[in-house]
Amino acid sequence: MTTRIPRRATRVFYATESTTRTKPDGEVIRCAGREQRSTTFREARKFLDDLDVPGGVTLWTERSQQTSAYADRRADGTWVSLDRLTGNWVELPEQGQA
Structure with a gap:
């Protein structure tokens, strides 16, 4: 699924799948998987929800x-967002309930 980003977009949301890989020495590292650019958070959230991945x-x-x-x-499918005032992560309601 591709999303057209307008040339003069002032905000772009990047949704990135998190994956893990095991190095030859056995160390597990976190790395990026598939990514999508969106003009709204709703599109970015839907991308990760449709993949059903963290x-x-x-x-x-x-x-x-x-x-x-x-x-x-x-x-586990829950969403958290960064509260810019407190610096804490807060749980978001399920999509469609907010």
């Missing part, structure tokens, strides 16, 4: 030219 969503803004953590999908 992952994260980051947000790039045109004003700051930086990418920051926005939300994470855990292996």
Whole structure:
């Protein structure tokens, strides 16, 4: 599924699947899998929910030219979002309930 990102987009959400790999020495490392760019968090969330995988969503803004953590999908299917005021992760309601 591809999403067209407008040329002048001021915000872009990156949904990235989290996977693990085992190095030859037995160390397990976390790495990125499939990724999708979206113009809304709803599209990014749907991408990871449809894959039914853990992952994260980051947000790039045109004003700051930086990418920051926005939300994470855990292996059990729950979503948490970063509260910018407290720095804590808070659970998000299921999609369609908010």
